[in-house]
Amino acid sequence: MDILLAVIVGLLYGTAIYMILQKGLVKVIIGILILGHASNLFIFVIARLTRGAPALVPEGLEFVPEPYADPLPQALILTAIVIGFGIQAFAIVLLERVYKLTGTSEVDQLTTTDTIEATD
Amino acid sequence: MRTTILQTAITLLMPLFFLFSLYLLFRGHNEPGGGFIGGLTGGIAFVFHAMVFDSRVTRRLFRLNPVRLIAVGLFLAIFSGVIALFAGEPFLSSVWADFYLPVIGRPGTPIVFDIGVYLLVIGVVVQITFTMSTL
Amino acid sequence: MAINSEILLFPLLTPLVAAVISLFFWQSARYQRIVFLLGILIYLFASIRLMTWVWTHGYITYQGGNWPAPFGITFVADLLSAGMIALTAVLAVMSALYFEGGIKNSKVSNIFHPTLNFLIFGLTGAFLTGDIFNLYVWFEIMLVSSFVLFTLGGSRSQLEGSIKYVAINVVSSSLFLAGIGVVYGLTGSLNMAALAAKLPLVENQGLVTLASVFFIVSFGIKAAIFPLFFWLPASYHAPPLAVSSLIVGLLTKVGIYTMLRFFTLIFTTDTGYTHTILLILSGFTMVVGVLGAAAQIDFRKILSFHIVSQIGYMVMGLAVYTPMAIAGTIFFIMHNILVKTNLFLISGLVKETHGTYALKKLGGVYHTFPFLALLFAISAFSLTGVPPLSGFWGKFMLALGGLEAGQMAIVGISLFVSILTLFSMTKIWGEVFWKKLPESTSMIINRQEDLLRSRFLMVIPVLLLTAMILLLGLYSGPFVDYSMRAAEQLMDTEGYINAVFMR
Numbered sequence: 001m002d003i004l005l006a007v008i009v010g011l012l013y014g015t016a017i018y019m020i021l022q023k024g025l026v027k028v029i030i031g032i033l034i035l036g037h038a039s040n041l042f043i044f045v046i047a048r049l050t051r052g053a054p055a056l057v058p059e060g061l062e063f064v065p066e067p068y069a070d071p072l073p074q075a076l077i078l079t080a081i082v083i084g085f086g087i088q089a090f091a092i093v094l095l096e097r098v099y100k101l102t103g104t105s106e107v108d109q110l111t112t113t114d115t116i117e118a119t120d
Numbered sequence: 121m122r123t124t125i126l127q128t129a130i131t132l133l134m135p136l137f138f139l140f141s142l143y144l145l146f147r148g149h150n151e152p153g154g155g156f157i158g159g160l161t162g163g164i165a166f167v168f169h170a171m172v173f174d175s176r177v178t179r180r181l182f183r184l185n186p187v188r189l190i191a192v193g194l195f196l197a198i199f200s201g202v203i204a205l206f207a208g209e210p211f212l213s214s215v216w217a218d219f220y221l222p223v224i225g226r227p228g229t230p231i232v233f234d235i236g237v238y239l240l241v242i243g244v245v246v247q248i249t250f251t252m253s254t255l
Numbered sequence: 256m257a258i259n260s261e262i263l264l265f266p267l268l269t270p271l272v273a274a275v276i277s278l279f280f281w282q283s284a285r286y287q288r289i290v291f292l293l294g295i296l297i298y299l300f301a302s303i304r305l306m307t308w309v310w311t312h313g314y315i316t317y318q319g320g321n322w323p324a325p326f327g328i329t330f331v332a333d334l335l336s337a338g339m340i341a342l343t344a345v346l347a348v349m350s351a352l353y354f355e356g357g358i359k360n361s362k363v364s365n366i367f368h369p370t371l372n373f374l375i376f377g378l379t380g381a382f383l384t385g386d387i388f389n390l391y392v393w394f395e396i397m398l399v400s401s402f403v404l405f406t407l408g409g410s411r412s413q414l415e416g417s418i419k420y421v422a423i424n425v426v427s428s429s430l431f432l433a434g435i436g437v438v439y440g441l442t443g444s445l446n447m448a449a450l451a452a453k454l455p456l457v458e459n460q461g462l463v464t465l466a467s468v469f470f471i472v473s474f475g476i477k478a479a480i481f482p483l484f485f486w487l488p489a490s491y492h493a494p495p496l497a498v499s500s501l502i503v504g505l506l507t508k509v510g511i512y513t514m515l516r517f518f519t520l521i522f523t524t525d526t527g528y529t530h531t532i533l534l535i536l537s538g539f540t541m542v543v544g545v546l547g548a549a550a551q552i553d554f555r556k557i558l559s560f561h562i563v564s565q566i567g568y569m570v571m572g573l574a575v576y577t578p579m580a581i582a583g584t585i586f587f588i589m590h591n592i593l594v595k596t597n598l599f600l601i602s603g604l605v606k607e608t609h610g611t612y613a614l615k616k617l618g619g620v621y622h623t624f625p626f627l628a629l630l631f632a633i634s635a636f637s638l639t640g641v642p643p644l645s646g647f648w649g650k651f652m653l654a655l656g657g658l659e660a661g662q663m664a665i666v667g668i669s670l671f672v673s674i675l676t677l678f679s680m681t682k683i684w685g686e687v688f689w690k691k692l693p694e695s696t697s698m699i700i701n702r703q704e705d706l707l708r709s710r711f712l713m714v715i716p717v718l719l720l721t722a723m724i725l726l727l728g729l730y731s732g733p734f735v736d737y738s739m740r741a742a743e744q745l746m747d748t749e750g751y752i753n754a755v756f757m758r
Contacts, residue, residue: 039429043436110415113489191278213321
């Protein structure tokens with residue numbers, strides 16, 4: 001299971017970086033999205049997997065019996081997902097605004113900030 | 121997406137969505153659930169509504185400015201943390217009341233915090249929906 | 256818990272409360288402004304109080320949520336973080352004044368006030384937190400606010416710049432997250448003090464070094480060090496000036512601050528490897544930044560490239576890794592935040608009078624606005640490090656630290672880059688201030704009295720900042736002391752761990 005997940009993490013990172021390096025901005029945003037998933041899954045795997053034992057205190061007990069799944073990485077991932085959700089929403093709206101304003105979603109066309117020409 | 125079936129269904133289902141979101145909110149302390157998931161479920165009701173009707177109709181239905189809701193939610197969340205300061209505990213500590221309420225049980229600051237998160241998440245989801253639908 | 260540790264909370268909560276209140280007044284710019292100014296003054300006061308308290312009593316730690324140290328929400332204030340917060344407060348006041356002084360529409364200002372408060376909130380949190388995952392969250396609060404501030408106004412170059420800024424920052428955050436994952440997998444802890452205690456005991460030290468490289472890359476992107484800086488000159492010149500001056504002053508410095516924190520506290524076991532990487536990168540950062548500036552023909556872009564080159568100096572101090580060099584870095588951060596912001600604000604004033612940033616179309620400022628030219632000259636000389644001014648002391652401490660550690664090459668590079676900096680400042684001086692005004696350019700404001708009268712609130716921050724730069728240079732003793740003590744505190748890992756665990 002660990003090995004399979006590790007391979008998936010690798011694939012996700014690879015896909016994400018490939019997508020981020022594409023020219024179309026939509027692909028870049030999809031890449032950003034997948035990159036978030038890759039990192040989350042990475043944390044999930046690296047913090048060690050415990051199956052079928054949630055860290056919930058059963059009725060009538062004062063503590064969680066061993067072994068239990070570490071809840072902290074799950075909390076971290078949840079937080080990271082929420083943050084990623086906000087950033088993706090922002091990125092999509094930004095993309096739409098850029099497309100409306102410039103009429104293109106190709107990174108190659110968006111070079112006004114990279115030229116040596118002075119701004120007004 | 122103007123289909124009569126979905127429109128009727130969503131109108132009927134919206135109260136259910138809300139009921140379920142409130143259920144998730146209040147069972148949150150010791151069992152799976154909580155303000156964030158509850159808020160998302162509640163927000164989804166409006167997302168669907170905006171999808172099958174029009175975001176303008178939803179805006180009229182929602183009445184409030186979502187930003188106000190965000191502000192109220194954030195305020196409640198901070199407030200729940202500050203209560204602890206008045207009780208002489210560090211910021212964000214849980215402070216529990218001495219009495220019991222029906223349905224909710226013993227009221228404490230975590231529920232105030234969760235309600236704050238609930239309102240904040242609904243506000244954010246609805247604001248994102250409105251912004252994206254008017255692009 | 257000491258009774259006084261609540262003073263750590265005030266700088267943290269004030270911007271949040273101010274932001275929430277100004278969200279309530281979403282439609283009313285006037286109330287927002289009042290709330291904002293009140294909030295920022297309370298913040299300034301609270302941060303100075305925090306700084307003086309830390310100066311006299313040492314570390315303050317605070318455990319949010321009433322859980323003991325490795326489990327709770329840890330906040331730690333030491334001299335470095337308290338000083339950074341005080342600088343944040345000063346800059347926030349300046350850019351707020353500058354923003355109120357400029358001409359703007361109400362839609363922009365409705366968003367500006369709450370977002371700036373959230374930005375300050377995120378910055379304060381990032382400076383105070385004692386937990387690496389919380390640091391990630393604070394970073395995100397700060398970044399999302401800065402995304403919004405970047406796009407305010409929505410001109411073409413702004414949107415293009417922000418696309419690059421957003422994309423690169425998402426990559427950086429994701430690497431940061433991966434680094435957190437590795438560290439958590441190794442030690443099972445996220446608290447900085449606990450990590451500092453546990454990481455040297457990890458058997459597989461190679462993995463620790465691997466994790467540290469994740470953090471070097473991630474913070475390197477945020478701080479704009481050598482191979483990762485390209486987003487900075489592509490986006491920093493685009494947003495409205497009040498915004499960009501604040502971002503210029505602070506956001507890259509947060510990257511440096513976290514590097515200082517991580518590589519003096521957490522990753523100190525294999526300094527031969529990590530700090531050598533940092534040393535090489537710092538050298539390249541200095542040289543490439545200043546050469547990039549030499550090619551530019553736009554006032555603000557030249558200044559943007561200089562940020563990169565100055566970042567190199569800060570990393571250099573960290574990489575040399577002696578108390579003197581780190582003190583130099585801290586002094587240099589103080590100096591650079593003030594000077595860089597001031598130069599940006601002056602470029603904004605020139606834009607107010609001439610309506611452009613293009614060097615070709617500018618000219619004759621010295622003739623028409625001698626006062627402005629004087630202010631620029633002070634800041635520019637200070638940036639290059641001419642003796643009595645603040646830049647000199649920073650570079651002097653860095654060079655001294657480097658020589659003590661026997662790192663001749665980097666000291667040589669840093670001094671050589673100073674000369675190049677002087678060269679590119681003379682380029683601005685010659686083109687903008689001394690050259691005759693080209694006949695094709697029509698000026699918007701053409702008398703000094705008009706500038707002072709109509710842009711009164713925009714001139715005030717420039718004056719105040721210049722006064723602070725002069726103070727930092729001519730009366731540098733207390734500030735040098737402060738940096739020295741902050742550096743000693745940084746190098747004293749045991750002290751930090753004991754403070755957090757209250758041993």
